[in-house]
Amino acid sequence: MLVTEQNVNSMLRLLSKPKRLAVDTETTDLYTWHGARICGIAVGIPPASLRRCFYFPFRHESGDNLSKTRLRQLIGVLSRRDLIMTGWNFNKFDVHMLLAESMREPEYAEDVMLMLHLLNENERFMGGSYELKTAATRYVDPAARETQLAMKMRMADLGFQSHELWKLSPKEVAPYACADVYYTERLRERMIGPLREWRLDTIWHEVNRYALISRRFEERGLLLDVPLMRRYAKEAEKQVGRYERLIRKMAGYNINLNSNKQLQNWLGVFSTAKDALGRMKGKAPKALITYRQWFRVLSAYYRAYKERMDEHHVLHPNIKLHGTISGRLSAEDPNLQAVPRYTEVYKVKDIFIARPHHLLISADYSQMELRLGAHYARDEFLIGAFRTGKNVHAMTAKDFADLGVTYDSAKRINFAVQYGTGASSLAEEIGCTLERAQQFLDRMHKLHPNYRPLYRQIERHARKHGYIRLWTGRVRRFNQPNPEMWFHKALSNLIQGGVAEVMRTAILRLHEALHSSVYMLLQVHDQLLIETPAIRLKETIKTVRSEMTRDFPFSVPFVVDIKTGKRWGTLRERK
Secondary structure, three states: EEEOOOHHHHHHHHHOOEEEEEEEEOOOOOOOOOOOOOEEEEEEOOOOHHHEEEEOOOOOOOOOOOOHHHHHHHHHHOOOOOOOEOHHHHHHHHHHHHOOOOOOOOHHOHHHHHHHHOOOOOOHHHHOOHHHHHHHHHOOOOHHHHHHHHHHHHHHHOOOOOHHHOOOHHHHHHHHHHHHHHHHHHHHHHHHHHHHHHHOOOHHHHHHHHHHHHHHHHHHHHEHHHHHHHHHHHHHHHHHHHHHHHHHHHHOOOOOOOHHHEEEEHOOOOOHHHHHHHHOOOOOHHHHHHHHHHHHHHHHHHHHHHHHOOOEEOOOOOOEEEOOOOOOOEEEOOOOOOOOOOOOEEEEEEEEOOOEEEEEEEEEOOOHHHHHHHHHHOHHHHHHHHHHOOOOHHHHHHHHHHHHOOOOHHHHHHHHHHOOHHHHHHHHHHHHOOOHHHHHHHHHHOOOOOHHHHHHHHHHHHHHHHHHEOOOOOOOEEEOOHHOOOOHHHHHHHHHHHHHHHHHHHHHHHHOOOOOOEEEEEEEOOEEEEEEEEEHHHHHHHHHHHHHOOOOOOOOOEEEEEEEEEEEEHOEOOO
């Protein structure tokens, strides 16, 4: 139903009574930090019924809108402390939009999309997706996508982008927006039973809180040193031009460096991938690798960041809780989790700085996968090493010194033993012969005899039951097509998923424990980036170490490596 000035008062009174409402926002764009605002709000009263779904229009380009006063009144209704809001991708996108309209930040809200991810983290592998109408079509109504497809066609006919619903009249948008809250509620009703049967309702509650916390990561964002970024961009432009000229001189003609076919013909190879070029001898492959590095750092980082930063030179990542099968956070637009390690070419981390009177803290779990592996394998040797604070990779390098194993190769050998990597794969990873790789593995499995039985045990469990449970109770299913391709990853799923759950637990704890002036900015796998007022540095470090290491149900202690500084790229270790 479209809400108008004639019925708005009765609608507001109606919505002020329920303890839970389904809510969806239609907006002028995607990101509030680039000026996006709400053009309308759809609200549904449970249980699911289209007759109980209402659309409040506020900023449509044509047609009758409600006033800003009415918007404030609706925001007041949605800000009730006794109200739980339910939505789809709600705890990130919609909460951003509602807060921009001065809504009180919710202490808790339900995201049904995250419910689906908990029930089937393999949705994308099975022909589905985490897009609302696709999920609704798959689980509750085969005709659910019809309104979406009709709207897409209408928008395309008018030459509008899919996120430009505000250009249509409220009358046209109301059925589409009401369908969103209706199908959100239908999906919740469909999935709440299975969620409880799988004993995942507590995890869902925690994940909803986790999503609201990660929304704060996005809102705070990372500050850029724009003058330094411009200087680095100019250097990259100069190097790109230099290597373009050098390669074309080598080729003897105006070769297109973006054409793999031309590059393959010039070098006489079937592939110009980085690994293939790295195995080739001569100056030409090395020059091409270096050119690509400079071109990537210029286009994928400096130029992309300049386009995406806000007016205050802050970069806001889009963080997703449903982007991985393990539940580990992922990021995109931009993917700040993929900022490369510091090199003379990739100096990208230097341009991320703390705000005035603040410092950055990097809190990085030390050797977490090996710690959880040692726990599950009951490897007393490794458990003892971790309890006495020894570096496991350094120990392996020392034990294999007679075979010329480096520290980096020792790391790869340790993970190969833990995850059941074969000799051929290990040989390729560390650049040795098949015989030597097999020699490494044979010796390691004698030193750590419990890993092969553990690997087989977890795989048997996955085959028999079709799933495994992580230490928190979260489920990892093996219901993808061609499950034989996945069963052998059961142990790595148990460990890597377990580490992701450790990070989630730590972040939930830190949200409660850190001072309100301290901000968590980004999770990069096992590392957490934090921004703290300089005067609170020691207090924050103490809290971070405590909350990230205490009271976990494992036989190995957790260690957090702390680094601090003004720039992400030049953080220094702090004991």
